[in-house]
Amino acid sequence: MTRRRAEGPEGGRRTRLSARDWAEAALAAIGEGGLAAVAVEPLAVRLGTTKGSFYWHFANRDALIAAALDRWEESRTEDVIVALExxxxxxxxxxxxxxxxTEAAARDPLEVSLLATSSHPQVAAVLRRVTDRRLAYLAELFAELGFPPGEARRRALLGYTAFLGQTHLGRAVPTALPAGAELSAYLDGVMDTLLRPEPGPMG
Structure with missing residues (x-):
């Protein structure tokens, strides 16, 4: 997180937080306790600042949630796609x-926390956008690998639902999933399944 240093009223040094700092802190809170954990005073304590810093950047809690969700969309989807290219x-x-x-989902509970609050209007809207973007990107990859559009979309959906299922299982019963070298072999098996050639006319 980027913080600027500025002179305090007594000439001392104080930390000036950015809106992104608040958004990142809100995301961490959502991962730990869902949307209910996004509260100004506890976040101010987490960041070592006061509520005044919050109101400098945001009109209210909903504005902070919106910024946090935008940050999640950017960092967990758009930035990932850019790096992969x-x-x-x-x-x-x-x-x-x-x-x-898979590694990120095992390390960070945020994805599961957001899915668990999908009925919230703000969360629902960003989940739709992120899901559409991720599926479209996966379909592009399968199309690039030679699958026709309809089949590319089907395999994208299969791959994404496998990821979501593994993410939920990893949070609920982590011992049920492979780890280390076994995880690598498991991912290779997933790839083999997703890239298996389409059956011929005789099945």
Whole structure:
């Protein structure tokens, strides 16, 4: 998080927080306790500041939630896609995407927390956008790998639902999932399933 240093009223140094600092803190709180954990005073304590800093950047709690959700969309989807595009091979991009997403979901409960609050209007809207974007990107990868549009979309949906299922299971019963070298072999199996050629006319 980027913080600027500024002179306090007595000439001392104080930390000037950015709106992104507040958004990141709100995301951490959502991951720990859902939307109910987004409260100004506890976040101010977490950040080592006062409520005045919050009101400098945001009109109210809903504005902070919106900023946090925008930050999640940017960092967990758009930034990931941009970084993956540096890999020229579509198969390697797909493998890396599943590996990174699986690792991130196991480390950070935020994805599950947001899915659990999908009935909230603000969360529902960003989940729709993120889901559409992720599925579209996956479909692009499968199309680049030679699958026709309809089949590329179907495999994108299969891959994404597998990721979501693994994410939920990893939070609920983490011992049910492979780890270490077994996880790598599991991901290879997922890739083999998703990239299996379409059956011929005789099945």
């Amino acid at each position: 540096a890999e020229p091979d579509a198969r390697q991009r797909l493998r890396r995407l599943f590996a990174q997403a």
